[in-house]
Amino acid sequence: MTSATVRVPAKINLCLGVGPVRDDGFHPLATVYQALDLHDEIRASLDETGTLSVVTHATEEERADVPEGMDNLALQAAALLREETGVEAGAEVAIRKVIPVAGGLAGGSADAAATLVACNEIWGTGLSRHDLEPLAAELGSDVPFLLHGGNAIGGGRGETVSPVLARGSYHWVLAVAEQGLSTASVYAEFDRLTEGREVADPEISDTLLGALRSGDAELLGLALSNDLTEAALSLRPELQSTLNLGREAEALGAIISGSGPTCLFLAQDEEHSLDIAIALAGAGACADVVQARGPVPGVRFV
Incomplete structure (x- = not known):
């Protein structure tokens, strides 16, 4: 196979508990992940010269926030897989961005998970999703979850993932901020x-x-929590107004997604989701408003 195309979802944290910083600089986390039907698409094409390269298709503003070269997590994923398996071939990785960049929705981690799966396919390395999990964990806390999607509990620094018993589908409204917010700065x-x-x-x-x-x-909305809220609001105080607008629209729950700055609102149903979206858009509270549903599966071939 000379090319493979996959889709990968965004993730949200229904809760994000953050412990004291460890000696290695990471924080112990206790989180529940959910994957949303907001997808990036990644195509990996075989490069017989052994070159690894990445190109990102996104708006000009988003591309400015996407790391280039080996700073790009997707390219790091391809390099790590090649090192682990001894493959000599290269790959050109093309990313079509839909997940907001630096929005607390794990867009970079999603692209890394997708690249692992796509390059595994074109290089014929034959690794299972289970085999890819340790590599995913090396790349970042959210990457292992995005191999599988659905709902899951995350431990360690987030990379230790286990399924959670869950039922139902949930309607979310995402208020995407004008500018991103780096995870490192929030921590x-x-x-x-x-x-x-x-x-x-x-x-x-x-x-x-x-x-x-x-x-x-309704109970889920009341139980949403994020220990990074104070830090995110300290860096971006205007996010409080966005959260308030969603609450005024009677969202079941309002929370900053991950390290922010995307604000996340849980709706009762699709009609309620539209009402919240209209209220946010009408107030001009954010750069974009997106309706989404979850949970959905992780990386899947197109």
């Missing part, structure tokens, strides 16, 4: 704000897990 602000405080080990609430088991959207 640095978290460390600054919590300096001198006692930071507890993170836990996942039984209420949230119970809401997923029963498919209770």
